[in-house]
Amino acid sequence: xxxxRIVLGHGSxxxxxxxxxxxxxxxxxxxxxxxxxxxHATLNVGGxxxxxxxxxxxxxxxxxxxGGDIGTLAVHGTINDLAVGxxxxxxxxxxLVLEEGFELRCLERILLSIGKxxxxxxxxxxxxxxKVVERGAADGIFLNxxxxxxxxxxxxxxxxxxxxxxxxxxxxxxxxxxxxxxxxRDMAHPYAPIVSDTAPLHDLTQKILKQCSGxxxxxxxxxxxxxxxxxxxxxxxxxxxxxxxxxxxxxEDVASVCELYGLDPWHLACEGRIVxxxxxxxxxxxxxxxxxxxxxxxxxxxxxxxxxYPGIVVAxxxxxxxxxxxxxLYEPLPRIC
Amino acid sequence: xxxxRIVLGHGSxxxxxxxxxxxxxxxxxxxxxxxxxxxHATLNVGGxxxxxxxxxxxxxxxxxxxGGDIGTLAVHGTINDLAVGxxxxxxxxxxLVLEEGFELRCLERILLSIGKxxxxxxxxxxxxxxKVVERGAADGIFLNxxxxxxxxxxxxxxxxxxxxxxxxxxxxxxxxxxxxxxxxRDMAHPYAPIVSDTAPLHDLTQKILKQCSGxxxxxxxxxxxxxxxxxxxxxxxxxxxxxxxxxxxxxEDVASVCELYGLDPWHLACEGRIVxxxxxxxxxxxxxxxxxxxxxxxxxxxxxxxxxYPGIVVAxxxxxxxxxxxxxLYEPLPRIC
Numbered sequence: 001x002x003x004x005r006i007v008l009g010h011g012s013x014x015x016x017x018x019x020x021x022x023x024x025x026x027x028x029x030x031x032x033x034x035x036x037x038x039x040h041a042t043l044n045v046g047g048x049x050x051x052x053x054x055x056x057x058x059x060x061x062x063x064x065x066x067g068g069d070i071g072t073l074a075v076h077g078t079i080n081d082l083a084v085g086x087x088x089x090x091x092x093x094x095x096l097v098l099e100e101g102f103e104l105r106c107l108e109r110i111l112l113s114i115g116k117x118x119x120x121x122x123x124x125x126x127x128x129x130x131k132v133v134e135r136g137a138a139d140g141i142f143l144n145x146x147x148x149x150x151x152x153x154x155x156x157x158x159x160x161x162x163x164x165x166x167x168x169x170x171x172x173x174x175x176x177x178x179x180x181x182x183x184x185r186d187m188a189h190p191y192a193p194i195v196s197d198t199a200p201l202h203d204l205t206q207k208i209l210k211q212c213s214g215x216x217x218x219x220x221x222x223x224x225x226x227x228x229x230x231x232x233x234x235x236x237x238x239x240x241x242x243x244x245x246x247x248x249x250x251x252e253d254v255a256s257v258c259e260l261y262g263l264d265p266w267h268l269a270c271e272g273r274i275v276x277x278x279x280x281x282x283x284x285x286x287x288x289x290x291x292x293x294x295x296x297x298x299x300x301x302x303x304x305x306x307x308x309y310p311g312i313v314v315a316x317x318x319x320x321x322x323x324x325x326x327x328x329l330y331e332p333l334p335r336i337c
Numbered sequence: 338x339x340x341x342r343i344v345l346g347h348g349s350x351x352x353x354x355x356x357x358x359x360x361x362x363x364x365x366x367x368x369x370x371x372x373x374x375x376x377h378a379t380l381n382v383g384g385x386x387x388x389x390x391x392x393x394x395x396x397x398x399x400x401x402x403x404g405g406d407i408g409t410l411a412v413h414g415t416i417n418d419l420a421v422g423x424x425x426x427x428x429x430x431x432x433l434v435l436e437e438g439f440e441l442r443c444l445e446r447i448l449l450s451i452g453k454x455x456x457x458x459x460x461x462x463x464x465x466x467x468k469v470v471e472r473g474a475a476d477g478i479f480l481n482x483x484x485x486x487x488x489x490x491x492x493x494x495x496x497x498x499x500x501x502x503x504x505x506x507x508x509x510x511x512x513x514x515x516x517x518x519x520x521x522r523d524m525a526h527p528y529a530p531i532v533s534d535t536a537p538l539h540d541l542t543q544k545i546l547k548q549c550s551g552x553x554x555x556x557x558x559x560x561x562x563x564x565x566x567x568x569x570x571x572x573x574x575x576x577x578x579x580x581x582x583x584x585x586x587x588x589e590d591v592a593s594v595c596e597l598y599g600l601d602p603w604h605l606a607c608e609g610r611i612v613x614x615x616x617x618x619x620x621x622x623x624x625x626x627x628x629x630x631x632x633x634x635x636x637x638x639x640x641x642x643x644x645x646y647p648g649i650v651v652a653x654x655x656x657x658x659x660x661x662x663x664x665x666l667y668e669p670l671p672r673i674c
Contacts, residue, residue: 006439011469020467024445028452029431029462041463043428045487049386055430055483059468059475091380093392093483094366097434102343108361115365125366126378130357131396132348133672138396139474146392146430146483150382335470 009330013224014267016329037232038158039081039220040149052087052149054078059142061335063106065184067176067196070143071113073337076198076271077222078147079121083202084218084274086157086209087149091126092118095144100135110141121200123147153209159236161216166305167283168241171204171274171296172197173249174226178268179257181336189260194253199272199295207293212286214279221275222337224327227266229275230313231327240309243302243325245317267328269336277305346667350561351604353666374569375495376418376556377486389424389486391415396479398672400443402521404513404533407480408450410674413535413608414559415484416458420539421555421611423494423546424486428463429455432481437472447478458537460484490546496573498553503642504620505578508541508611508633509534510586511563515605516594518673526597531590536609536632544630549623551616558612559674561664564603566612567650568664577646580639580662582654604665606673614642 009016021037040054058074068076079089094114098107118124126148176197183189205218221229226248230241250258250265258265272295278286283301290296303316313325346353358374377391395411405413416426431451435444455461463485513534520526542555558566563585567578587595587602595602609632615623620638627633640653650662 004441006435006437006441006444006469008437008469008471010435011467017467024441025433025448025465025467028445028448029455029465030452031461031463039464041428041430043463043485045382045388045427045485046386047384049383051382051388051485053428053430053483053485054464055432055481056466057432057434057468057479057481059434059470090382091378091390093378093390095392095394095481095483096362097394097396097479098343098347100343100345104341104343104361107343108365111362111365115367118366124368126368126380127376127391128362128366129393130348130354130362131394131672132343132345133396133476134345136473137476138479139470142394142434142475142479144392144394144432144481144483146390146432146481148380148382148388148390148485335468 008334011334012328012330013228014328037236038085040085050151052082052085054081055144055146056081057142057144058337059335060337061139062184063140065196066180066193068198069110069113071110072117073198073271074143074145075114075117075121076200077337078145079123080201080220082147082149083205084220086155087151088206089121089123089147089149089202091148092123093127093146094125095129097138097142098130098132099138099140100132102140121202155209157215157217159217159233162233162237162239162277162305164239164305164307165280166216166277167280168243168302168304169276169283169286169299170302171290172298173251174270174273175250175254175265175268177271178225178333178336179254182257182261182263182333191256194257197270197272201272201274201295204274204290204293204296208286208289211289212282214282216277219275221273222269222271225267225269226275227313227325228327234311234313238310240306241313242304242306243315245315247300247302249298249300263332266325267332345671348671349665349667350565351665374573375422377422387488389419389422391418392481392483393418394479394481395674396672397674398476399521400477402533403517403530405535406447406450407478408447409454410535410608411480411482412451412454412458413537414674415482416460417538417557419484419486420542421557423492424488425543426458426460426484426486426539428485429460430464430483431462432466434475434479435467435469436475436477437469439477458539492546494552494554496554496570499570499574499576499614499642501576501642501644502617503553503614504617505580505639505641506613506620506623506636507639508627509635510588511607511610512587512591512602512605514608515562515670515673516591519594519598519600519670528593531594534607534609538609538611538632541611541627541630541633545623545626548626549619551619553614555611555613558610559606559608562604562606563612564650564662565664571648571650575647577643578650579641579643580652582652584637584639586635586637600669603662604669
């Protein structure tokens with residue numbers, strides 16, 4: 001796994017990504033907040049005021065896809081990193097890298113969708129930056145959104161809260177975003193387009209935190225999909241994640257696309273789903289609250305956390321046979337966000 | 338000035354940049370904080386707690402230059418946007434776009450300088466993101482740093498505070514960063530390298546705010562240089578900026594480079610300078626405080642704000658003749674930050 005140059009897999013959310021973070025990126029930055037590997041940082045800003053802070057750069061291609069575009073994806077992605085951390089999104093920054101020759105009407109369309117999406121989510125773009133590079137030095141547009149959120153509770157969420165016996169819950173079907181982008185890139189495919197699941201999750205997370213107790217951790221399974229999210233939580237908690245294979249909700253459309261391209265739905269990105277772990281006594285209530293919302297209407301319990309298999313994700317079939325779910329080494333589908 | 342596609346000048350900090358912001362970027366985002374055109378936003382995060390929030394993407398080429406690299410520049414640039422807003426920098430985010438094939442030892446060197454620079458400035462990288470794009474879709478590395486700062490005072494700074502009669506002060510010589518990059522890109526130039534002025538300004542701004550009264554606004558004259566900063570402040574305050582041409586400190590080295598390439602030092606970026614406007618009674622004290630520091634050792638008064646020439650920047654020669662200082666329309670020197 002030792003490379004001298006960056007390869008696409010370093011951006012996959014899979015094993016090479018983790019290797020790059022652990023070997024190259026974290027050591028010189030030397031601080032424990034980053035190494036917590038959450039998608040947001042919690043900062044004390046004086047008194048007992050805490051804020052959540054997150055950042056994401058979007059390099060997706062194509063820029064426009066069924067269900068959204070790079071702008072909606074950026075706003076949702078940043079809001080969701082704050083939301084699954086338990087914060088209420090407050091404000092975004094917007095930083096653009098534009099390639100010389102990029103069409104202004106594309107830029108206008110993307111900004112319109114950023115403005116509209118932000119407004120619908122109750123946040124605003126507070127500050128920004130625009131850079132232009134010469135033709136060939138970027139691919140049209142790259143877009144960074146950082147975000148600030150505030151907390152109205154003093155709960156502690158995170159992998160350290162997870163205990164054996166906790167329920168593993170997902171808020172809906174997996175892989176719609178990844179499958180949508182895979183289809184978009186194939187001019188000759190035989191299927192109807194799949195609509196990305198890109199959606200803001202802050203209303204749902206706030207509802208869950210207000211109505212349910214015993215919530216341990218929430219994550220949005222984006223790059224690397226459900227497999228990468230469960231892996232990270234297994235590794236960070238040093239507990240095992242035991243998932244009933246048949247419980248994992250995969251739509252027929254996504255299953256067909258996976259078959260067509262040889263993809264694994266567990267590895268496909270979601271952009272509007274929550275993976276949640278909670279006290280087993282809260283599990284039914286969490287599913288009920290999720291199902292009462294549009295974005296969580298297909299929520300279900302996937303499995304449970306276990307002392308067996310520390311740091312490992314295991315899928316169990318209905319017949320009781322088990323397989324270890326590994327992270328992909330290379331990138332199955334680059335530039336999906 | 339109406340284009341259908343992005344041109345390099347849209348990233349210059351000059352007239353085309355302003356046109357892009359006013360016509361394309363601001364309208365769909367529709368909020369007054371962005372239109373304040375400061376390099377940071379002030380956000381209320383509950384109670385009477387305010388934070389400063391800023392973002393910048395760095396696309397500089399070459400990545401390494403005399404006096405720093407893309408990493409030091411990013412940390413300084415983001416800290417300085419917070420500092421000139423009157424805030425104390427607290428934390429940064431770091432978001433990387435890496436091109437497939439980028440050398441890992443370059444990445445390591447950049448991260449090392451980010452870690453070291455952040456530590457020296459008393460901030461830390463709290464959260465991050467890494468994306469990889471295929472060969473040819475980016476130019477090595479682009480790097481976004483967003484920043485959070487806190488306030489320990491209730492001063493209001495900004496162009497609305499500026500009044501006729503206020504003194505215009507600069508903390509040192511102009512154009513070192515732009516001139517350094519211009520020389521770096523020319524293999525055949527006849528001069529010794531010029532060291533970029535890239536430096537953190539938060540110690541200096543805090544010292545000024547603590548020791549001096551009557552501070553109206555502070556800015557760091559980066560893209561577009563002194564000319565662009567004075568223009569923005571003239572436009573935002575609808576007052577005139579009258580500058581004594583001979584007071585503007587330009588080093589001999591920078592003057593030579595400007596002559597060689599036909600550049601105007603007023604348009605060259607600084608990355609470690611402050612332009613400050615204050616009550617004229619505070620001017621001598623501000624200069625004294627600046628000069629007591631290494632980074633402000635060549636501070637001086639440039640001129641004064643006037644009711645005449647609303648919204649315009651005017652340079653006056655020692656013989657009393659005057660010229661209007663215009664913004665460059667196109668990009669004199671792309672990708673300098």
